[in-house]
Amino acid sequence: MTDSAAPARPAPTRLDARRLRADFPILGTTNRFGKPLVYLDSAATSLKPQAVIDAVNAYNAEYSSNIHRGIYEIAERATSAYEGARASVARLINAPEAAEVVFVKNATEAINLVANTWGRRNIGRGDSIVLTEMEHHANLVPWQLLVQEKDGDLEFVPITDDGRLRLEVYEALLHLRPKLVAFTHVSNMLGTINPVRELTEMAHKAGALVLIDGAQAVPHLPVDVQAIGADFYVFSGHKMLAPTGSGALWARRELLEAMPPFMAGGDMIREVHLRRSEWNEIPWKFEAGTPDISAQIGLGAAAEYLMALGMDSIQVHEHEMASYAMETLRREIPSIEIYGPAAELRGGVVAFNLPGIHPHDVAQILDRSGICVRAGHHCTMPLHERFDLAATARASFNVYTLPEEIDALAAGLREVVRIFER
């Protein structure tokens, strides 16, 4: 893959998943039947380590105050923690400067921000935007609204039966000279890791800007926005060990500076008069009103936690879990259907079905054993239609996932089959 062709890194140290589980208090809990938590739904939202919980609690317990305003000790501490979190996030994705990191509540808000500011200003009648068939609804519906308003067009890169983008069709679509190409870095259903650097280069050659949905990438593999060459890169905090309500949009300075504000109000202004105002500098121009201060401070703590573990080590661990899961599930439940590409091309996501059994029933029975999996369309209805599926069950992994948990999943699925076959 193009993305791993970057400067050679030393072999990553092994992640000690067993030891780091002690950092996650929720992993010590049990369900109503006394079964320990087997959390295999990290693609929906991740668990939170003590370092993140402590960072959030410290703000609320020790220096709860508003940012960018107060001239007193705890307010200065809050501002410095909030801006420190921005610097940590910038380091995690190798942004050239922290000012290019805009705090938002999640990836969805980040995409809506770009669609409503850059999009409304730059997409006009007959302009096209290229998306892919594997997008999460968050990277689809905002663009539908935009082209409906502007009378533009959406084009879609189709995927192969094993869940990879069809690059030859992508290349053909680029001949339409789209204004924007937007795609996911890692598919939340198929687990496919897309060749983002190559896709970005191709788009740029065709004169398009590139937005990448990194919600399933930033928590799981090294992301370097400069090496990728993207124009916009978005992600949610809650999938990367941070609290819900935290997230970020990264974009190149000149794009952010040219974009009009998204939400208007306090903190995003430099001067306000009764009939006109002047906007604040980036990134604050896009952060109207009091933000979710403690959540973003938690996001900074999560970024530090991930960097301390090492993103390379995390990627290796989660890839091993995905390989182990595919191998184990296929061996233990021969009738299982697993969707998506070979293990080499995927992150820690495995979507599957048991023939004749609805995934809701699968998830419900697994729940009795304390096993949490997602069942449904995972906010990718067009992708499920592509495979003529109503729904799938999905197991997804994170730094704290152990092989024993995948064994527990396999045993749980055997029980599901037993119940439905009796």
Add this chain to the structure above:
Amino acid sequence: MDDLYRDYILEHYRRPHNFGILETPTASYEGSNPRCGDPITMMLAISDAVVREPAFTRRGCAISQASASLLTDEIKGKTVEEVEKITPDDLLDLIGVEISPARLKCALLSLDTVAHALAEEAVESQGDKSST
């Protein structure tokens, strides 16, 4: 042993009652479960304000399928007025297993769809009366 997936629930899932299509329903409605998008179509043949023949087609989980099977058995031969009085709690009693909050939509979609079918039928027969 699993409380939810009792034998009779699975039996209704494997061999649902009243499953199929009515050629000329007097009322029908296509509902869908907002949580998963699973569709259900309820068809009713009503005459003299009595549900003579209920039928449904759907794709869905064991809970939703068993619910539609049990509900259509229940309303067959009942007057429209009686059917309209069936509450979600009545249907849950009929299903007879404990339904967790996350699965209530699955369990109650059949009743919701019957209610919509009856409401549309009422509007249409009103329209018929005023036009004649």
